[in-house]
Amino acid sequence: MSKAIPHGDIGRPASVVTEGSRVRWLLIGTAIAFLALFLVLPLVTVFVQAFAKGWEAYLAAFTEQDAHAAIRLTLIVAAIAVPFNVVFGIMASWAIAKFEFAGKNLLVTLIDLPFSVSPVVSGLIYVLVFGAQGLIGPWLIEHDIQIIFAVPGIVLATIFVTFPFVARQLIPLMQEQGTAEEEAALTLGASGWHAFRTVTLPNIRWGLLYSVLLCNARAMGEFGAVSVVSGHIRGLTNTLPLHVEILYNEYNFVASFAVASLLAGLALVTLAVKSGLEWRYSADIAAGARGH
Amino acid sequence: MAQSLRPRRRFRQPSVIPGFGLTLGYTLTCLGVIVLLPLAALVTRASGLGLSGIWDVATDPRVASALRVSFGVSLLAALTASVFGFLIAWVLTRYTFPGRKIVDAVVDLPFALPTAVAGIALASLYAPNGLVGAQLAKFGIEAAYTPVGIYIAMVFIGLPFAVRTVQPLIVEIDREIEEASATLGATRLHTLVRVVLPPLIPAVLTGFALAFARGVGEYGSIIFIAGNLPYVSEIAPLLIVIKLSEFDYGGACAIATIMLGISFVTLLAINLIQAWSRRRFGYV
């Protein structure tokens, strides 16, 4: 009745809580193959296509005025949207994590709301408020203020889609850390602001950096919402992703992929720094890392 | 002893920590201006149409077809993402192999890669003369410009949700539970099916719902590969854009409202799943 079971490698006993090594390698192989096909291959394609006609063609894509304008606009939008959401995220997580009050769960759900709204709908709602036919559209036209099909609209739509990023990362983190340290600081005579700067902020800095990174990636890469509010005016209201679309639709593939490679590079840097943060400071960011 | 002994329900529990008024006020203002007010504009506009108005738009053949494509394909894609997402999460947490950390990082690629970039990359890969498209063509499968292309883009976009919702729970599985099952004579397969899997089901469902919701709303990564043929491979978000460009705000609002409604139902479902799981297993 005794069937011999494999003892595993020398010094590595066969564990009873894992699958046989053949099954294990089959599953690992399947997982890697799936990821390679669905995730890695598209990424590689971006760079392959971008360099399909060599360096010169690649670089030519960035000499255009429109490309410069798109890069500039993308940076401006991110430079407004990200700090806005950092301030909002810190404020919201302070209120939510450090205090007990009625309706807190509802507030958290509402902050999360933009995540479950289609990007296109996110753009649409701003058109409905600020557009020519929108709620305050006529008033805006009267005062010669342009929001839709202009930079303010793009900024607003970007803030909307990245709205939950920082808050949702910081809330669980601050909740986990509780209020004891801040209370200790206050009993030692620190002001609230001082306690925040010297006690709270150091505790959340890695989580904050982590969320800023993801927020920035999304802000620079947002397509659907921005596409709806931008009006695609070349040189004026085109961000990098919109520029990619225009070039692609003009069959200017090399230029399109060249600009896309810039964004893909940003994504890779984001992933690398994000993973680095996770490996080194996993405990400091873990509370907020469930889902995005 | 002038105070009443009956505990008074109050809005906020007392605390010595300062800044409640400021931070909550700021939070509510931002939330109101950025999120709630614009969403209210949509709701106002949609309620102007009335239920019958929305119904009229929804039953328009082109719209109905787009909604069917968006929801149907997203369902299939979320299913695929859930199955492979579970497998990937399992492999990443339970096995050690060279490059595991890199593979783990790769999973987040769809979170980080702008959707338009993913869109043109998928389109060029799956085009009839593309690297993968040419192979598929040999088997008579057309991916680009058909619902198959939409499906591929939705799997791409949904996968990280499926992986990242189950992964932390697989990490938390108590090995002793599996050992207990083994000492009681259960085969490995029996242990997996009866002991390991059931507590993970709520997380798998949550991941599925998230991937589904994301797929339904997705725009950028789909429109390039989909070909956007009306009645075949046109998705609902694109139809909103089209209606907007035709200045048909009512039509756009009606489709948006339907999609928003589905999002809320999905969100509600997720919350119910998690509440149920907390009651049953004591954790999410």
Added chain:
Amino acid sequence: MTGSTAIRVENLSKTFDTAAVLHDFTLDVRAGELLALLGPSGSGKTTLLRIIAGLDFPDAGRIVFGAEDATKLPVQQRAVGFVFQHYALFKHMSVADNIAYGLNARKRSERPAKAEITRRVGDLLDLIKLSGFADRYPSQLSGGQRQRIALARALAVEPRVLLLDEPFGALDAQVRKDLRRWLREIHDRTGQTTIFVTHDQDEALELSDRVAVLDKGRLEQVGTPDEVQEAPVSATVLKFLGDTIEVEAIAQAGEVRVDGQLTPVVAPAGLVGPVKLYARPWQLQFAEADRAHLHGTVRSSYRTQGRQRIEVDRPGGKTVVVEASDTARLAAGLPVGLRIVGGHVFPN
């Protein structure tokens, strides 16, 4: 009630990474006995239990169940009942499903009929005095109740041996005491060969038929609770079984002297020269200075459970604890003499 060898552990060695956990370990477990594996943490006792269960595998040596070499037998086929320290109950299953799990996991051909399973579960619930809890979930039970369910689950498969890993480790003091008595009762009623791991001397001595004392991956001694207490084979065993006082002594011709004074302690044959004498707190008595082996001053005294414990500072900075029946409290600073009335000697 105890008899032939049920399990034989032969020359077992196990190394984790680079640290050796078990060295050439040999132990016989008799059929029907309740054996305690006693040792400090890191002594290898849990590893030994897991190797017997088939949850870990030895680098060398054999495990024999009756006449069958079980060394390479997979855990599923060993028919052991393992009770985990933290119970490892299946949270998503009711109590009844937990207990029936091992039976339901069997191949269809070997699985008892549904009615039979229900009956067995009922019997086990009666045995652990939790009838009426069948439909509860583990999260609705107290720690002690969970522990009993875990035991019933292990017993349900009618194991050849019951293995318990620190079975009372996670429970509070009172529940622990009740469960100890109850486990002994269950054992007496079922006659099930049982091995349990503990680091608590009282638990091992109170509960078991025999105690195996482990230290640093080696078997120091195995014997009945009386044997290990009355005739410890090493200072390690002695020290591990309770508080001791360590005194320098000289052995000669079977006699042991402390500070030149003869003690009633007998030195084993062949042990000559400077030795260590180990005595329990109650093996010291207050005595007149000329009859005392040790001298010192009272540092403090306190009462516990009808006994008085007195800390005495000896010259050279050493402190000994003496246990005396409840007498008048001794004032701190009082010079006292102590006489050794019993103990053991071991080589330096």
